[in-house]
Amino acid sequence: MTQKTKHLLLKTLLIGLLIQTGFSSVSLGQSKEEKIDQVVSLYADYGKFNGSILVSENGKVIYKKGFGKANMEWNIPNQPNTKHRIGSITKQFTAMLVLQQVQQGNLSLDDVITDHLSNYPKATGDKITLHHLLTHTSGIPNYTAYADFFKNETRNPYQPEEFIKLFSDSTLHFTPGKKFEYSNSGYLLLGAILEKVTGRPYELVLQENILTPLGMTNTGFDHYATILKNRAAGYEKEGSGYKNADYIDMSIPYAAGSMYSTVEDLYLWDQALYTEQLLSSKYKELLFTPFIPAWSSSYGYGWFIMQLPIGGGNDPLLIHQHDGGVNGFHTVISRIPSEKHMIVMLNNTGHAALNDINLAINAILHDLPYQLPKRSFAKTLWEVVSTKGFEAGLQWFNENRNSTEYELNEYEINVMGYQLLNMQKTKEAIIVFQLNVDAFPESWNTYDSLAEAYIQDENEEMAVLYYKKSLKLNSKNTNAKKYIKAHKS
Incomplete structure (x- = not known):
């Protein structure tokens, strides 16, 4: 997903919650679950959502459902257990793995790239820290923004250190630490560093340190060749219909966006973040610390952090959120930690109206007016x-x-x-x-x-x-x- 698209998604959510009085409501006699179902069903009917959704309130699942087709050729419907590529939601898992290694004393957030990747150019690698990579403040250009990148590179399999050579000699866009600029390159480097320090492939580090402990049996590193039960196919809009999404080798997004999951497994992930099962509170707080202004929000480690007013004289809500985009898939996870609310949507038809749906559901959860789709x-x-x-x-x-x-x-x-x-x-x-x-x-x-x-x-x-x-x-x-x-x- 481009920086511009991410900016628009976040800005729309902010503005939308500021103008709640302009929203229209539906029947006052409906339950929250019924309201959510009516809203999402309309978005699906209008071709603006095709995927799986789960909503939890106060830590309990109140709504989960699939809409549209996981596979259009075989007319297979999406379900809550359908596996979708989650794109940049992967980054929060990579950030967790890095902090686990920091907690164990194997890494320091002040380590620079060349402490672990000796072949990285010293001119830049000696001054870019893990903190810079985690917060998108390294100044390293985003490899997915390179001209003709998707046309020329995305079908080719790469090993991490081989792929790093495509951008490691690039001129920095700014002095590290001075500003925010979203960069998949930084999280690819974090994956390579994790492999160096653990001596294990990234996907095994992920499996052993997060997925297995949490029982996330329907989540993993997506390999095209693997026969994966309940995996959704990716599509893109074309005219009034759809086409198969362009192929991408998943070694390209790697630690920045290579994972697949289900809405049910991401609920397990959400609930684990309220505990110390994976990480002590001391280090877990770093995930959600607003280190740097990022568009209309702030960025922690793998998460956008937003202060959003909900109206009625209430204090602003703290929301932890991240979206993802990879060929044929568009995803979002949004958490309100003070209330243990969570919305996760995994869509397999590319760009979807996830931000608008998220906005409406947040309003429903807080008994506020909301807008039906057009x-x-x-x-x-x-x-x-x-x-x-x-x-x-x-x-x-x-x-x-x-x-x-x-x-x-x-x-x-x-x-x-x-x-x-x-x-x-x-x-x-x-x-x-x-x-x-x-x-x-x-x-x-x-x-x-x-x-x-x-x-x-x-x-x-x-x-x-x-x-x-x-x-x-x-x-x-x-x-x-x-x-x-x-x-x-």
């Missing part, structure tokens, strides 16, 4: 285009863009544009991307996508123009920088 604007638009043609679709867009019945989603419109590009309908794609720019003028990604469409249209002047607009909003857009540099007049 139909997908992009999905309906594509259905019109597919059945009546592009011109009819444009007419429908203009007639309904301000309708309160639909939700206009930047990502979904963007996906539609790229689908048109892949169909070689370049002119139509440019129109769709321009519509997205008009609807979301503060998003650097809308301009970036429009620039790519103009490249396919062989219109260098317009591509440069929109790449420059994108750069004004995101100075780290490397694709834009490279294209502009290569096409200076």
Whole structure:
């Protein structure tokens, strides 16, 4: 998942809980479980959730259910015991493993990379500590943000130290410790360091130190070749339907995002965090210490920490949360430790409305008003285009863009544009991307996508123009920088 997407998810949750009075409520006679079921069922009906969900209140499970299909080819439904790839939720497990080694005296949070990885460049490795890696304050570029990374590298299996060479010589984005910048690279390094200090593969360290003690029998390191019972397939939206997600070798996300789990097993994980079974309170507190401002929240070790007001004169709630994204999967775990509430959602159709669902369920748990979902604007638009043609679709867009019945989603419109590009309908794609720019003028990604469409249209002047607009909003857009540099007049 991109930094921009994570920022939007967190920002939306913050804003949403600040404007509760604008939310609509459903029948006052419904129980919390019934309200949750109605909300999630509507999201599923509108194509905005396809996966498994579990909600606990005061430490007790009050709702768990599967929606949609774990495997669309065989029409196999999602269930609470369906195994999903959890993406960056893996990071909190890696952070726990590191602190376990610190507690045992095998590591120190002040250790630098080169204390354990002797082949790492000393110029940077001598000054980046484990604390920097855990808090995304190392300055090491995020390898998944490299231009063409997903196109060129993700199908190839790597050993950790071999993969580290892809980014170890990179110039740091900033002095370590000075700021937050989300980086999968840091957690990949932590996995390699764990292997060095224990003399064991990461997945065995994970199994022996967390999964087996907690009885998490449906959780592990995901290997493509393994025959894994109840494993969900990953999909991505395409038009009004879905396609199989692109293959990724799980040695790529590794200690930053390689795990699979179930909502039921993640409930066991949540409950263990209230105990000292895995780690003493002294070190466990470090997981949830807000060390560094991170977008609209703070970051501890493998967790975002947010102070969220819930209205009614109550004190702000402390929420521990992290989402994950890996090809075809989108996940979130959200905890309110003071109340022992927990929401976990594992979705196997890529980008989903998990933040909106999370927001509504949190409101239900606190007897506050909440909002029911709206139909997908992009999905309906594509259905019109597919059945009546592009011109009819444009007419429908203009007639309904301000309708309160639909939700206009930047990502979904963007996906539609790229689908048109892949169909070689370049002119139509440019129109769709321009519509997205008009609807979301503060998003650097809308301009970036429009620039790519103009490249396919062989219109260098317009591509440069929109790449420059994108750069004004995101100075780290490397694709834009490279294209502009290569096409200076």
